[in-house]
Structure formats: C-alpha cells, structure tokens
Amino acid sequence: YCGSKSGRDVDKVKECGFTVDLGAGDAPYFREADWVLVCRKRYAQDLKPECCLDPRITQWYVGMGWHRMYIGEIVEAYAR
Numbered sequence: 001y002c003g004s005k006s007g008r009d010v011d012k013v014k015e016c017g018f019t020v021d022l023g024a025g026d027a028p029y030f031r032e033a034d035w036v037l038v039c040r041k042r043y044a045q046d047l048k049p050e051c052c053l054d055p056r057i058t059q060w061y062v063g064m065g066w067h068r069m070y071i072g073e074i075v076e077a078y079a080r
Contacts, residue, residue, distance in 0.1 A: 024075045034080050039072030 004014050013020065019031040023038035030036075047060050047066045 036078040037074050038076035039074050041070050042073050043071040045069050
C-alpha cells in the first residue's frame, strides 16, 4: 500500500494502522517496524539525471522532481 499510494492523496499511516513513536531528536518511527535506525543527517545532495549510471532509473522520474539523497549517522537502533 505504502509504495503504491501517495501521501498527498491519503493518510498512509492511518490507513495502514501504524503507530508513531519518537526516537532521538523526536525522529518519528513506526512501532510496528521490525527494525528501526534513527539517524542524524550529516550530508544532503539533490540527485541529478545526468549522474545516473543506470539509465533505467530515469524512467521513474519522467515529469517529476528528483529525490534528495541523505547520508546519516546512526544514533539509535531498535529491534522488535
């Protein structure tokens, strides 16, 4: 469900029955997750189509904006 619906159109958290908890720095995560990594952002960069080494990736971005990539430092980890 989460990979096929947009958060702009539906409340995916509510529809899936997830429970939001807070980790370090009030980072939200889902209580129902088997594994959770809470990270501190250390670097951010906008992805660019000309940097894609595999041209198949660009098919998912036709007429849409590109994502931003983050590199993070793990500050907490939870396992259920």
